[in-house]
Amino acid sequence: MITTEIKKRFPILDQEVNGHPLVYLDSAATSQKPDVVIEAVKRYYENDNSNVHRGVHTLGNRATDEYEGARQKVADFINASSVQEVIFTRGTTTSINLVAQSYGRANVSEGDEIVITMMEHHSNIIPWQQLAKETGATLKYVDLEDDGTLSLDKVRETITDKTKIVSVMYVSNVLGTKNPIKEIAEIAHQHGAVMVVDGAQAAPHLKVDVQDLDCDFFAFSGHKMCAPTGIGVLYGKKALLEDMEPVEFGGEMIDFVGLYESTWKELPWKFEGGTPIIAGAIGLGAAIDFLQEIGLDNIDRHEKHLAAYAMEKMSEIDGLTIYGPADPDLRAGIVTFNLDGVHPHDVATVLDMNGIAVRAGHHCAQPLMKRLDATATARASFYVYNTEEDVDRLADGLRIAKEYFSDVIH
Amino acid sequence: MSSINLDQLYRRVIMDHYKNPRNKGELSDGGLTIDMNNPTCGDRIHLTMQVEDGIVKDAKFDGEGCSISMASASMMTQAIKGKSVGDAVKMSKSFSDMMLGKDLDDSLDLGDIEALSGVSQFPARIKCATLAWKAMEKGVGDDVNPN
Numbered sequence: 001m002i003t004t005e006i007k008k009r010f011p012i013l014d015q016e017v018n019g020h021p022l023v024y025l026d027s028a029a030t031s032q033k034p035d036v037v038i039e040a041v042k043r044y045y046e047n048d049n050s051n052v053h054r055g056v057h058t059l060g061n062r063a064t065d066e067y068e069g070a071r072q073k074v075a076d077f078i079n080a081s082s083v084q085e086v087i088f089t090r091g092t093t094t095s096i097n098l099v100a101q102s103y104g105r106a107n108v109s110e111g112d113e114i115v116i117t118m119m120e121h122h123s124n125i126i127p128w129q130q131l132a133k134e135t136g137a138t139l140k141y142v143d144l145e146d147d148g149t150l151s152l153d154k155v156r157e158t159i160t161d162k163t164k165i166v167s168v169m170y171v172s173n174v175l176g177t178k179n180p181i182k183e184i185a186e187i188a189h190q191h192g193a194v195m196v197v198d199g200a201q202a203a204p205h206l207k208v209d210v211q212d213l214d215c216d217f218f219a220f221s222g223h224k225m226c227a228p229t230g231i232g233v234l235y236g237k238k239a240l241l242e243d244m245e246p247v248e249f250g251g252e253m254i255d256f257v258g259l260y261e262s263t264w265k266e267l268p269w270k271f272e273g274g275t276p277i278i279a280g281a282i283g284l285g286a287a288i289d290f291l292q293e294i295g296l297d298n299i300d301r302h303e304k305h306l307a308a309y310a311m312e313k314m315s316e317i318d319g320l321t322i323y324g325p326a327d328p329d330l331r332a333g334i335v336t337f338n339l340d341g342v343h344p345h346d347v348a349t350v351l352d353m354n355g356i357a358v359r360a361g362h363h364c365a366q367p368l369m370k371r372l373d374a375t376a377t378a379r380a381s382f383y384v385y386n387t388e389e390d391v392d393r394l395a396d397g398l399r400i401a402k403e404y405f406s407d408v409i410h
Numbered sequence: 411m412s413s414i415n416l417d418q419l420y421r422r423v424i425m426d427h428y429k430n431p432r433n434k435g436e437l438s439d440g441g442l443t444i445d446m447n448n449p450t451c452g453d454r455i456h457l458t459m460q461v462e463d464g465i466v467k468d469a470k471f472d473g474e475g476c477s478i479s480m481a482s483a484s485m486m487t488q489a490i491k492g493k494s495v496g497d498a499v500k501m502s503k504s505f506s507d508m509m510l511g512k513d514l515d516d517s518l519d520l521g522d523i524e525a526l527s528g529v530s531q532f533p534a535r536i537k538c539a540t541l542a543w544k545a546m547e548k549g550v551g552d553d554v555n556p557n
Contacts, residue, residue, distance in 0.1 A: 012484035100501075180476075242464070343475065343477060344476075345451060345475075345476035345477075345478070345535070345538060346420075346476050346477050346478075349416070349532060349534075349535065350416060351414075352534075353416050360451065361451040361452055362451070362452040363448065369452065375452050375453075375454070375474045375475075376451060376452045376453075382470065402414060
């Protein structure tokens with residue numbers, strides 16, 4: 001059971017913005033950080049800061065233990081079969097680029113296909129566009145259904161024996177749709193393709209089991225799940241990662257360096273060139289402990305409830321369109337909307353003046369916006385610290401926006 | 411209560427330009443064409459201008475965006491018509507200064523456009539207001555300096 005007590009664990013939420021208590025509804029962009037994460041990073045810098053994997057001294061050992069301890073927490077969190085399958089990156093974007101540049105360049109050639117969907121975030125479009133251009137492969141899109149879901153029939157029609165990579169987001173950052181990753185992975189595998197999952201909006205909110213999903217790669221970011229910015233994860237199946245070449249070369253990732261040839265460390269370190277984001281990884285470890293203490297199933301249920309409550313409250317407002325599946329069971333805690341006659345930027349400004357933070361724009365998903373025939377939308381996204389009261393404030397704020405603009409416009 | 415008030419942003423004259431945009435559309439007879447986006451939010455403007463002997467004879471805009479970006483485009487096209495390219499660019503600089511909250515040069519009368527001065531208190535919206543002006547500067551810049 002998630003109570004309002006959890007909000008108190010997030011110091012930033014205890015403030016007024018423009019004269020109103022802050023209601024933060026932009027967690028899909030980045031989440032706020034609980035006290036334990038802030039303390040973990042502070043404690044590391046105050047007590048243990050040192051470089052990892054090199055010092056003989058005590059601080060070096062402590063930093064290494066904490067950094068590698070965080071990796072173990074990540075492995076357990078997503079149920080990876082080995083800690084060697086967890087690579088620390090800068091975030092989801094870096095993780096997907098690593099797959100495209102390493103696995104992609106080695107395994108995709110002219111005439112091959114890469115399959116993604118119309119709902120992807122730019123970070124799961126552009127790396128594949130670039131790979132397709134570079135290799136002469138074809139980039140194919142699975143279209144959406146009108147209710148904002150993916151149809152497995154269309155997935156089956158799009159993936160062929162020429163398909164080498166299928167890459168799909170687990171949860172849509174715009175529509176909130178939860179996609180049937182396990183089923184899509186199965187179809188990809190039937191055709192000999194690998195399955196890449198953009199888990200940026202999933203890992204913070206629902207229980208992820210990479211073995212059950214049977215995905216080949218899974219990418220996510222720390223900052224959307226209570227951890228600091230700058231830390232992310234790429235999970236990959238060990239057999240695939242072992243055959244892959246690093247994309248960044250330099251310190252930390254080498255085994256032996258000669259004048260003209262060098263060899264790489266074993267997994268996962270061969271992919272972690274340079275001094276890693278040590279404090280970020282430790283912060284991510286603390287965030288995972290925090291989320292697991294609450295329970296991912298509880299978080300999922302809480303957000304689904306808030307999204308359903310928001311959809312109910314918002315549907316009472318005339319002229320308000322909600323995008324994505326109408327069935328709350330098909331979606332996560334993201335509600336994207338437009339208020340008729342009022343541009344989403346203007347909606348967001350009025351809400352901000354009432355202390356409510358929402359996102360307005362194209363949400364880094366321009367092809368999807370085009371598909372929805374919307375140039376921009378506003379988005380409220382919920383997390384563990386949001387409450388029904390926050391939703392009520394949002395609904396009140398939307399009424400204020402509507403009234404304000406009807407006064408000024410008409 | 412907050413010291414910043416929505417009415418400082420959404421002045422009546424701005425909303426009038428948003429609701430009844432002046433010079434909306436496209437000039438049919440060639441001239442200068444500029445397309446510009448605000449990639450962070452998706453606002454977009456399509457500006458066409460007819461410049462003869464260093465004078466902006468006509469200007470029209472089309473596009474999609476919030477009230478601030480569209481009202482600003484409407485006001486901008488109205489303001490530059492009949493002006494020399496040099497004066498139009500000077501107005502644009504003056505507009506940018508206004509967005510930064512700087513005092514305005516008294517010799518330039520921005521007229522209705524001064525209603526947009528409130529935008530300076532909403533930093534996230536400054537790029538909305540300056541989009542049309544940037545497009546205009548780009549257009550006449552290309553014209554004045556073909557290289």
